[in-house]
Amino acid sequence: MSDTDPLEPGLWDFPVPVCPRIGSRGFRRPGMRGRIRECFGMGEFPVLEGLEQHLSRSQYFRFLWFPRSDNVRIVYQDPTQQISQYSQYSRFVLPDFPVFQISQYSQYSQQFIFPDFPGFIPGFHSRCLFPVFIPSRQVLEGLEQHLSRSQYFRFLWFPHSDNVRIVYQDPTQQAPRSSSSWFWDYAVGFYLLEFLLWISSFFPGLVVWINRVFFRLLFNSRVENVDRSHRILTYECRFRQHVQDWAIPIGRTKEALLELRAALEGNPGIAAHFPVEIRFSRRDEILLSPCFRRDSCFINVILYRPYGKDIPRFRYWELYEGIMRKHGGRPHWAKAHSCTRKELELMYPEFPKFCAIREKLDPHGIFLNAYLEKVFC
Template sequence: MSSEMLEEVADIGVQAKGLKNIHFTNWSQTYSCQPSLYFIPKDIEELREIIFYAKSTNKKLRVVGCGHSPSDICCTDDYMINLRLFNNVLSINCDTNTVKVEAGITLTELNSYLDTHKLALPVLGSVSDITIGGVISTGTHGTGAKFGVLAEYVLDLELINTSGDTIKCSRNENSDVFLSALCGLGAIGIIVRLTIQCEPAFLLYEYTYPSTLDEILPDLDDEVNGCDHFRMLWFPHTNLVSVCNNNRIYNKEITKYSQSQKVVNWFCNYAIGYYTLEFAYWLSTYCQPLVPYINRLWFWLQYSRPKERIDLSNKVFNFECLFKQHVNEWSIPREKTAKVLLDLKHWIDTTPNIYVHFPVEIRFVKEDDIYLSPAFGRDSTFINIIMYRPYGKDVSHTQYWDSYEKLMKEAGGRPHWAKAHREKASDFVKMYPYFRAWTQVRKRLDPINLLINSYLNRVLMDS
């Protein structure tokens, strides 16, 4: 059989493994695409075949995890790869508290596995139904003055470049590739394996109490440094804040709830906090002046009384995202937090016909040295704003987004990579001292731009 015929047979074999007519939509249903082929490789050799096939057909490749990012970061009309079969734990070392996993494993799966070995991740973000590969590639973070983005706890990783070669990297081996891939936006190669630094399992004591911006902002540094994991929720159109202090404990028991208390908790958290809230915000789309009253009422119903509980760390870290929503999030230098929040409050309070949903979530992250981490080189505050989409109905948010982003930029802000943003290379060169170094690593590993999509075209537009 001739080499041409062998190549044709190989092409047909790879194409047969690709699914057609797959319509991809992200979790919040704000972005969608229909890739021409959708692949679910079972191993690295099959992944290499897909890479070579994409090159032979002049198609781009994008890797998708669980599609939780509220942006078009993984959308493509060419070939999409889902690594859900790369979800194995490869090894664990309980002496060094490290675990080696494949990049397609979700945090939910990893948390469950670590729990059986009395280990835990040092910090988590709001959700765990996301893959570890997606988590580190987008700078996903939790909160805590002494804790970095989740990528900070990766010790080494292996990726496949667009030549099909496996590259191993760490801070001691191919360090520029490592520091680029840790927040690589899926553009530095396809991450397949990584080793993560864990720690002995711990419980979290969560104490939530009501406060106001006037009370909390003057002593914000003391509040943030006074507990392991500090977070607060501000309710726009009010001065009201829900403060959440989480501290690690090792010698207590998990809070037990009676059956009747479980029913009460479900009623408060879901019947009122989810279903009734979605209906209320849906009504407000016909009468927007209802929004400030809804925000104030729900604070009174759910956040006006102190609460406490003790539970496994991952159950406390994770936070209910409720129903579909538009999301925008930027990081700013931590010392500018109070001014930015007060400026945002002033804009909302004084701008006619502006009605915005709760909560504005404020979290805190330690500085790092990852090239494109939003916390690069500075202790950072992440400020997350949302506009819900009750029953899938879009609510106007453009003016809110524009003014918020203007305030973030004036404060030296950087957008969260997984959230929708409109910045391009000329902006990122100013935001990130190593942005050009990152683009050089990317070009070296992907000289044919195989891993580029419209999202990355915007990021790299004028670089």
């Protein structure tokens, strides 16, 4: 190693994303974003004698001491304009394109999680517009118009009613502003709602009233928020919950939702909590993506667990899954579903290819658990 730079760039010298919550010496630096150059080097415990020199040499300096030895690992992390060397990094983690293909999840993930891959959208202010109440049938009739009006369009349906909340989310240059209120968002939208949902676990018929009243209280007025994209495009899940989420071909959206509504009306004993979230995603080429080679609509149903109490859900799940299967649905991998391997092979055309690559990379099943064994073995 040279005297001027104790850290020789090596295989691990590549830019990595800046964590937005970490700044110089542990403090947040809001203006910091982009890439950082991360270098590692070996040292000895006398690094303490030159501590000030190390602190002045790097914006993000730390070292790791190995107890009962003089061994120290030195880490410098600094902003850089270098281009990410993923081709070099991929020799260790992503050996070839098929492996990279199975390691992705969806186009949505590519856009918002992996910062140096094609399709990534860097930090920007997003405008989140919630128009006023529109009847669900009117939304379904004008679905193409809504999809063309906003880059990220979704809507929330309140079961046991015709109420729908429209959400448009788009990039903007406007200054940040928020309509949030602790009283409405938490006092009413969380604490009061959780108590009423707990009461409804004894009297399920109250869910119809809860869905309609809380739509009027919290979702029946026009609201507009502007903030960083990672705040606009995410949602705070305040409740413990059970969730199912399937993707169907986008052309089957109207038919599937009308069937789900009719099925709930025909089974008054099933209490469906609000909201049913409907969102959309373009097709991709990711082997086990629910959007594999087709533009898709995700229909997400939910049952909350007020104060940790389980609400009977299996009749609702069975009814919902039946409709999703009928319309060519594919389950969200991070949500509950009852699909077997044989069913998944029919849903995903490249399922055997994925399994072959997985077995090649993990021949001894080190990364399998009981659930994955049922799905992939």
